[in-house]
Amino acid sequence: MSDLWTDRLSEYLDGELPDDERTELEMHLRHCVSCGAVLADLKRIVARAQGLEDRGPERDLWPAIAARIGAAPRREVRRWSFSLPQLAAAGIALMALSGGAAWLLHPAAMLPLASRPLAPVSAPQPTGQPLDGLRQGDSQAVLAVARQPRGSAAGYDAAVADLERVLEAGRGRLDTTTVRVIERNLATIDRALAQAQRAVAADSANLYLNSHLAETMRQKLELLRQAAALVSSVS
């Protein structure tokens, strides 16, 4: 069962035998069934060792560790999730908000609008665009936003980019359902944004389109802020 070479089989298996000994052992293995069987078993042992699965302790050791490092006891983390009806309602509400009601709200002061020069407020409006509810003060506010320098666009883009980075870094802390909701709503807003930008590009003097674009951009910023706040609340 055991011979001169048996005790060298592990070194052979690990590739640690000098060349001359390795050659000699390989010649021995051609006719020694016993050593061949041991070598096969050793290979199985090594493979099994490499395939061992890790498992944690049976009890949670964190409270004791936290006490030893002086950390405050961890508060119960609220995992944000929504029921399906809530998800559906959130999506519908979001799309509704990004629609015709946008002009009822005051646009955020930082939001840029069309790149082309705006026509005066009194410029003819396209038919079917309900501006009845837009007060004169609102019209002026929209124009004020529309005339902001392009630097505001950079500020908006930077804010969006920052929030997206926070969200990306922390998405692993949110449950998958919440992440899906956020992604779906962001996709909805991005589609609305693209439509609004195309519309404004075609008719930059249109107050409704400009305010709609501004509101959609504000909604995207707000959604990202809320998502970033969610990430912070679970970290």
Place this chain on the structure above:
Amino acid sequence: MTPPGTGATTLQHEPSGRTDPDAVDATLAASGDAHAFERLYRGHLNRVASLVRRMMGDDDADDVIQDVFVRAWQKLGTFRGEAAFGTWLHRLAVNVILGRRETVGIRRKRHVEGDAVLALVPGRRATPEISMDFETAVERLPDGARQVFVLHDVEGYRHEEIARMLGLATGTSKSQLHRARMALRQHLER
């Protein structure tokens, strides 16, 4: 809570260009953020716990696991992000385990040399639950053989590193490994 270090970690970037979340948490933890450290703890617990259990057995495992993470918290300021956090933590864990080795080893008097190692591992025919049996067999190896086996065959250290860590000659590390393997082979054969 005393901040454990300077927080001078260099953030790791994955090949994709994204920042390694462990490196971010290590940086936060080094500045005293216990929540970030808890995330690191939960992310690496299973691997550390398994290493401790295999190297030391179940009896003192929980205490040693705690020691590893407390030491990691204290040493976070020395983590520079040059290697993955998991690699850094693993090496630290080995050091903590080896620091406890002598005390525990003396108490248990389980250091056995020579062929006696084979007699300590009860044999059993391979079963569908072979993985757990194998784990148990490893834990029942005498300390010296088990530590070399775990470090080499499970954790992937080289004999030169193991010899340095355990204060052995390289040849002794190789012979301990072969003995451990042969003992486990007997266990699986019967």
